[in-house]
Amino acid sequence: MKNKEIKIGLLGLGTVGSGVWEILKNNAAAIEERSGIKFQIKKILVHDLKKKRSVDVPASLLTIQPNDILEDPEIDIVVELLGGILPTQNYILKAIESGKEIVTANKALLAEKSEEIFQKAYEKSVSVGFEASVAGGIPIIQSIREGFVGNQIEEMYGIINGTCNYILSEMTSRKADFHSILKEAQEAGYAEANPDFDVKGIDAAQKLSLLTWLAFGVLPHQGVYVEGIEKITPLDIEYAQKLGYVIKLLGITRKQEEGIEARVHPTMVPQDHPLARVNGVFNAVFLKGDAVGEAMFLGRGAGMMPTASAVVSDIIRAGLSRSVLKPVKPVFKSESMISMVSINELHSEYYLRFSVVDKPGVFGQIAGCLGEANIGIAAVYQKENEVDSKIPIVVLTHKTLEKNLKQALEKIEKLEAVLDTPTLIRVLAHSGNK
Amino acid sequence: MKNKEIKIGLLGLGTVGSGVWEILKNNAAAIEERSGIKFQIKKILVHDLKKKRSVDVPASLLTIQPNDILEDPEIDIVVELLGGILPTQNYILKAIESGKEIVTANKALLAEKSEEIFQKAYEKSVSVGFEASVAGGIPIIQSIREGFVGNQIEEMYGIINGTCNYILSEMTSRKADFHSILKEAQEAGYAEANPDFDVKGIDAAQKLSLLTWLAFGVLPHQGVYVEGIEKITPLDIEYAQKLGYVIKLLGITRKQEEGIEARVHPTMVPQDHPLARVNGVFNAVFLKGDAVGEAMFLGRGAGMMPTASAVVSDIIRAGLSRSVLKPVKPVFKSESMISMVSINELHSEYYLRFSVVDKPGVFGQIAGCLGEANIGIAAVYQKENEVDSKIPIVVLTHKTLEKNLKQALEKIEKLEAVLDTPTLIRVLAHSGNK
Numbered sequence: 001m002k003n004k005e006i007k008i009g010l011l012g013l014g015t016v017g018s019g020v021w022e023i024l025k026n027n028a029a030a031i032e033e034r035s036g037i038k039f040q041i042k043k044i045l046v047h048d049l050k051k052k053r054s055v056d057v058p059a060s061l062l063t064i065q066p067n068d069i070l071e072d073p074e075i076d077i078v079v080e081l082l083g084g085i086l087p088t089q090n091y092i093l094k095a096i097e098s099g100k101e102i103v104t105a106n107k108a109l110l111a112e113k114s115e116e117i118f119q120k121a122y123e124k125s126v127s128v129g130f131e132a133s134v135a136g137g138i139p140i141i142q143s144i145r146e147g148f149v150g151n152q153i154e155e156m157y158g159i160i161n162g163t164c165n166y167i168l169s170e171m172t173s174r175k176a177d178f179h180s181i182l183k184e185a186q187e188a189g190y191a192e193a194n195p196d197f198d199v200k201g202i203d204a205a206q207k208l209s210l211l212t213w214l215a216f217g218v219l220p221h222q223g224v225y226v227e228g229i230e231k232i233t234p235l236d237i238e239y240a241q242k243l244g245y246v247i248k249l250l251g252i253t254r255k256q257e258e259g260i261e262a263r264v265h266p267t268m269v270p271q272d273h274p275l276a277r278v279n280g281v282f283n284a285v286f287l288k289g290d291a292v293g294e295a296m297f298l299g300r301g302a303g304m305m306p307t308a309s310a311v312v313s314d315i316i317r318a319g320l321s322r323s324v325l326k327p328v329k330p331v332f333k334s335e336s337m338i339s340m341v342s343i344n345e346l347h348s349e350y351y352l353r354f355s356v357v358d359k360p361g362v363f364g365q366i367a368g369c370l371g372e373a374n375i376g377i378a379a380v381y382q383k384e385n386e387v388d389s390k391i392p393i394v395v396l397t398h399k400t401l402e403k404n405l406k407q408a409l410e411k412i413e414k415l416e417a418v419l420d421t422p423t424l425i426r427v428l429a430h431s432g433n434k
Numbered sequence: 435m436k437n438k439e440i441k442i443g444l445l446g447l448g449t450v451g452s453g454v455w456e457i458l459k460n461n462a463a464a465i466e467e468r469s470g471i472k473f474q475i476k477k478i479l480v481h482d483l484k485k486k487r488s489v490d491v492p493a494s495l496l497t498i499q500p501n502d503i504l505e506d507p508e509i510d511i512v513v514e515l516l517g518g519i520l521p522t523q524n525y526i527l528k529a530i531e532s533g534k535e536i537v538t539a540n541k542a543l544l545a546e547k548s549e550e551i552f553q554k555a556y557e558k559s560v561s562v563g564f565e566a567s568v569a570g571g572i573p574i575i576q577s578i579r580e581g582f583v584g585n586q587i588e589e590m591y592g593i594i595n596g597t598c599n600y601i602l603s604e605m606t607s608r609k610a611d612f613h614s615i616l617k618e619a620q621e622a623g624y625a626e627a628n629p630d631f632d633v634k635g636i637d638a639a640q641k642l643s644l645l646t647w648l649a650f651g652v653l654p655h656q657g658v659y660v661e662g663i664e665k666i667t668p669l670d671i672e673y674a675q676k677l678g679y680v681i682k683l684l685g686i687t688r689k690q691e692e693g694i695e696a697r698v699h700p701t702m703v704p705q706d707h708p709l710a711r712v713n714g715v716f717n718a719v720f721l722k723g724d725a726v727g728e729a730m731f732l733g734r735g736a737g738m739m740p741t742a743s744a745v746v747s748d749i750i751r752a753g754l755s756r757s758v759l760k761p762v763k764p765v766f767k768s769e770s771m772i773s774m775v776s777i778n779e780l781h782s783e784y785y786l787r788f789s790v791v792d793k794p795g796v797f798g799q800i801a802g803c804l805g806e807a808n809i810g811i812a813a814v815y816q817k818e819n820e821v822d823s824k825i826p827i828v829v830l831t832h833k834t835l836e837k838n839l840k841q842a843l844e845k846i847e848k849l850e851a852v853l854d855t856p857t858l859i860r861v862l863a864h865s866g867n868k
Contacts, residue, residue, distance in 0.1 A: 147565070147573025150743050152461060277706070277708055292571045292733065292739065296731070299730070308584075309723065313582070313583050
């Protein structure tokens with residue numbers, strides 16, 4: 001029996017597109033053996049036909065006309081690697097309209113427009129693969145949808161931005177400050193010239209939106225609380241170590257009685273938690289299901305080949321889907337049906353660092369404000385023998401409501417002896433691999 | 435549109451079967467929403483109709499006649515949770531013959547009979563799901579087959595026996611010996627009354643056979659080298675820590691130029707490797723693909739609900755497959771086509787411990803034997819100030835060929851001052867999450 005042939009149109013031939021080309025070429029025989037399908041890239045949309053490229057693609061495959069792909073009835077799968085919202089959204093909708101399967105790595109678009117895209121795909125009986133959009137080298141989307149399909153997911157959290165994890169890892173291992181490591185990361189290509197999208201947590205928040213949808217059926221358009229890593233200092237990292245923690249930027253989504261929490265912020269991760277050892281550009285996602293218990297996935301979060309590997313996995317799945325599998329009706333619960341929990345309602349332990357004038361009685365004043373708000377203190381570190389007249393006081397709190405803590409911090413900030421805005425870092429709830 | 439109904443026959447209602455019943459009952463609505471299929475358990479094969487059970491199953495579903503399931507044309511999926519080779523194999527073949535999808539957790543059967551079972555299933559166009567057979571709580575089989583389908587797997591290794599990992603973890607954290615921890619584990623239900631199947635590495639070897647097939651297409655019937663954990667002593671664990679390692683029972687399968695290595699043995703894992711932190715009954719599998727790079731999966735390897743979660747994932751997949759998806763032709767490369775590499779051809783670093791008479795010149799004799807065989811020494815520890823006349827000497831070698839090392843060890847064992855058979859533990863090749 002001859003194997004089925006499936007034709008692909010690529011939108012974009014940048015880093016990931018070139019990786020997809022390489023994998024489909026180099027591993028063609030293995031892929032055909034495993035899937036029973038012969039995949040062929042028929043057309044590739046590029047900006048510039050004459051640009052010199054790192055991969056050896058025949059010039060005849062390149063086009064600058066999107067419709068050469070979107071309107072070609074022979075093309076079965078459209079792989080979108082352009083990024084951005086417009087005009088990409090229109091290309092995808094047009095491809096769906098023409099009955100083509102979609103594979104995309106575009107988390108920004110999906111975090112905003114999933115409802116429309118998935119609903120349209122369902123109506124047209126085509127699939128939308130987006131494994132590459134979250135933690136490229138980790139098949140986390142497939143695992144949630146299929147491997148853990150029999151579970152109610154209870155919580156999911158992880159390191160989902162490689163740039164931030166690289167910066168925090170280097171700050172930790174080399175006791176260096178944020179700006180100098182960021183500069184190095186930019187020179188090494190691990191961070192963009194404009195790093196805000198990564199270091200402010202926006203990229204992680206888009207990915208967390210998709211994970212929240214997969215876990216709980218809700219795409220939280222406005223509901224993700226975001227805090228970046230710009231304010232983390234070597235001093236906080238040092239205290240974290242003394243207290244038994246490592247600072248990581250985590251995306252956290254959890255089902256609570258009151259609703260769903262979805263938040264991205266620097267987090268104190270216990271040193272014996274498996275996530276504490278995930279360094280450099282690696283990503284890792286930890287989850288808890290009602291049947292399966294705790295599980296963790298670790299892999300490269302970005303980069304040419306890991307992301308391309310995820311895209312190829314989706315292409316093959318789309319090819320099989322094309323042959324036979326009908327998509328399942330997408331479910332998007334509204335944020336009003338399942339309420340999102342505000343960060344102010346969070347119950348957590350907190351790491352607090354105050355910068356104070358070095359004179360007697362200051363800690364007593366701070367402790368007084370915390371005590372009034374009923375916030376228990378688990379540990380205190382106060383640096384002694386400082387030459388400086390300005391010293392840090394570090395407090396680890398017991399579990400408390402964030403709203404109450406913030407009120408107490410407002411009072412503390414107004415104390416005469418307190419010099420700067422207090423630093424607040426949330427502590428990861430203890431669970432996991434024990 | 436009404437959702438499709440799929441009927442299931444369960445062979446066995448032990449721990450895992452009861453878990454499957456619970457999940458399909460408790461998460462029925464979510465499963466139907468996610469898959470578009472309504473699953474119903476129609477019949478359950480048991481040994482004893484009157485036995486008191488932990489789950490509330492209607493008596494009308496129970497039968498002691500396998501054919502009530504195997505010959506019922508209404509049953510779409512047969513879920514085999516009996517274990518053992520016979521008569522289980524015949525039940526599975528008969529169910530396939532009748533065109534039923536198969537889900538099984540039976541690693542012993544698959545490690546021996548996969549070729550026959552998968553070939554027959556392919557001929558009958560039915561699927562065989564076996565996610566639960568290796569590392570229950572980790573969707574590793576699905577990830578290799580689909581998530582990493584575009585990759586050539588280069589190596590895969592992991593902790594795939596929870597009993598051994600529990601024993602080694604406890605020995606490490608409590609500095610206790612093998613036999614006392616084994617006894618405790620048996621009392622706590624983490625180890626069987628007859629523990630040989632686990633502690634001698636046989637269970638891990640069966641799982642490694644399946645992983646080797648998934649990664650490289652070869653089912654190594656005789657080719658897995660197996661060594662258990664019975665001989666690991668607290669002394670070795672102590673020295674491992676001093677040298678920067680943790681001792682884990684690993685299953686390792688790697689593609690080398692000369693062929694495929696498949697081996698199960700206690701291994702020195704560097705303390706900064708992600709596997710070093712996987713403790714207790716957790717399993718973890720680390721792999722390297724040519725595109726995706728390094729990835730690791732961690733989860734509960736056994737137990738009622740994690741294993742049942744994997745079975746349910748396979749049931750849902752079989753349901754979808756039933757509706758639409760045709761199985762792919764199974765590939766079994768013969769062991770003669772891709773040669774299996776003998777453990778004697780392994781290149782590795784080694785931890786060696788010698789028990790010697792405490793007198794001058796003994797280490798010189800040992801070093802002489804190693805030197806003659808061209809084996810480089812990376813580190814030596816010799817305990818001083820011992821009251822005993824018998825002292826340990828620990829040697830960490832550079833990379834060397836196992837065959838040469840064994841010849842040298844034979845000579846060393848014959849030295850008058852050497853009291854016992856030397857202890858040999860292989861060191862994990864350095865790679866991974868850096």
